[in-house]
Amino acid sequence: SGLLNLLQEVGADASHFETAEAALSSAGLATVEYFIVDYSLGGKLTGLEFLHAVQMQREHPVRAVVITGETSSHFMRRIATSQWPVLYKPVTIAKLIYALNGSVP
Numbered sequence: 001s002g003l004l005n006l007l008q009e010v011g012a013d014a015s016h017f018e019t020a021e022a023a024l025s026s027a028g029l030a031t032v033e034y035f036i037v038d039y040s041l042g043g044k045l046t047g048l049e050f051l052h053a054v055q056m057q058r059e060h061p062v063r064a065v066v067i068t069g070e071t072s073s074h075f076m077r078r079i080a081t082s083q084w085p086v087l088y089k090p091v092t093i094a095k096l097i098y099a100l101n102g103s104v105p
């Protein structure tokens with residue numbers, strides 16, 4: 001993916017998974033520092049459900065950002081209480097970095 005290539009170009013040790021289930025079964029999941037998750041994942045879990053599953057396995061807060069192209073009012077109400085920042089496509093690397101550091105410009 002383009003985002004994966006960009007992250008690797010700037011020196012990130014980044015991995016890509018097609019489904020939340022594949023990521024949850026990854027051996028290195030416990031050592032991941034940041035998660036960049038599309039809301040609409042292939043598989044049964046949404047991006048938010050995936051992050052909640054990861055959070056249940058950790059004592060410290062999960063640092064993550066959710067990316068989506070969905071902008072319907074129903075969806076906006078549903079994600080309004082997300083504990084993670086939500087960015088809308090297209091996402092710039094600057095917005096992504098700000099969001100991962102805890103603020104959205």
